[in-house]
Amino acid sequence: MKQIALSEFDDEELFFLIKTQQSRTAYAEIYHRYWDILWRFALRHQINPDEAQDTLQDVFTALWQNRAKIEIKTKLSSFLYRATLNQILKKVDRQKVIATYIQRLGDKMKEQGLLIEEQIYEKELQSNLEEALREMPKKMRQVFEASRFEELSHEEIAQKLNISKETVKSQIKNALKIVRKHVNSLLFNFL
Known part of the structure; x- marks a missing residue:
């Protein structure tokens, strides 16, 4: 009996093998089938190629780790595109939050620095005024x-x-x- 190569399976059959039999070879086939396409997709949305690669690593890692829980109601390709986009948006949101936090922290530090500087200046001014009065x-x-x-x-x-x-x-x-x-x-x- 002739054995069928995994490359001849469609996406849904491969995911079924991943989900039910924990097939690492089926997972590798999906990984190789979609990596380049999803990487180009991620690269269009993220300027840095390293970030695009990290995004895909997160997507494929989540696919493997959550294989038993994932219910795909559309095509696997649509699911992977959506997962990639969601991961990109999550990273963008995180970067915005970090940028906002850094901006606020910088403003706060500048404000605190000015307050301290103003207090020092005020003390110096008071001291100079007292010296002028003594004169x-x-x-x-x-x-x-x-x-x-x-x-x-x-x-x-x-x-x-x-x-x-x-x-x-x-x-x-x-x-x-x-x-x-x-x-x-x-x-x-x-x-």
């Missing part, structure tokens, strides 16, 4: 603090400290020169 004569510091921290008008400061409005303006002008000198050095250091 001012007592009366100038009182005028400046009343203007900037208590938010009093020039007239209110003049009344509170019993000095003229012109003296208040002059003291604030001179105090701002001292403050700018300290703040400008900070700005120069951070640039």
Whole structure:
């Protein structure tokens, strides 16, 4: 009696052998029959040939591992194309998720870095302002603090400290020169 070669079996007969008899030779026949066609199909959807190859490895591995559970209601070729496309879409979705996560992580790190940088800058600014205040004569510091921290008008400061409005303006002008000198050095250091 003549033995029939597996190449003469149709796809459904080969899959039946894979499913019921765990036939590795039938599996190899399907693998060789569809590898090139599916690889070109995957390559059209994935730029990287290595990714296309990985996709097909996943498809054929799943075919073998799940052979007992798989119910093919159409042609095996349609099933394999659909499985390949699903695998491609899964990888694309995973890559999008990873890209989104990396983008968000980068944004978060940048944001955290800026927050830390802002905190450092704020502390430096506070320190420089305190240094500028220590450098001012007592009366100038009182005028400046009343203007900037208590938010009093020039007239209110003049009344509170019993000095003229012109003296208040002059003291604030001179105090701002001292403050700018300290703040400008900070700005120069951070640039």
